[in-house]
Amino acid sequence: VHCGANFQAASVTAATEKVRLSLQSIGKMLFSQVSEMINHDLSNGLPPNLAADDPSVSFCLKGLDANTAAYTSELGFLANPVSNHVQSAEMHNQSINSLGLLSARQTFAAIECLSMIVANALYTACQ
Numbered sequence: 001v002h003c004g005a006n007f008q009a010a011s012v013t014a015a016t017e018k019v020r021l022s023l024q025s026i027g028k029m030l031f032s033q034v035s036e037m038i039n040h041d042l043s044n045g046l047p048p049n050l051a052a053d054d055p056s057v058s059f060c061l062k063g064l065d066a067n068t069a070a071y072t073s074e075l076g077f078l079a080n081p082v083s084n085h086v087q088s089a090e091m092h093n094q095s096i097n098s099l100g101l102l103s104a105r106q107t108f109a110a111i112e113c114l115s116m117i118v119a120n121a122l123y124t125a126c127q
Contacts, residue, residue: 012100024079
């Protein structure tokens with residue numbers, strides 16, 4: 001049995017952190033597109049809030065816009081690195097431990113958050 005003693009799993013941690021940063025970039029682009037579709041000044045003639053009836057009384061997608069903004073902020077929070085939070089373990093015998101699992105879990109949460117942004121963008125585009 002060969003053990004490489006890769007306690008840090010730095011490559012896994014670094015790779016998943018880069019994935020989260022990419023997910024954040026995609027989320028920010030989708031948020032910008034959703035905001036521009038809802039904003040009548042930027043949407044090239046679409047009704048304000050994409051309201052099918054009277055836009056002065058129908059706030060059709062204002063809530064969705066606020067939701068998408070919150071999801072985008074959450075995605076930005078999740079994109080932060082975890083590699084700088086490493087702690088020593090086993091009575092300081094292992095000064096560097098793997099944060100690959102933590103980073104992967106954060107990446108999974110970021111994927112879930114991005115999927116909600118994608119759902120909002122698809123709904124807005126179909127409106």
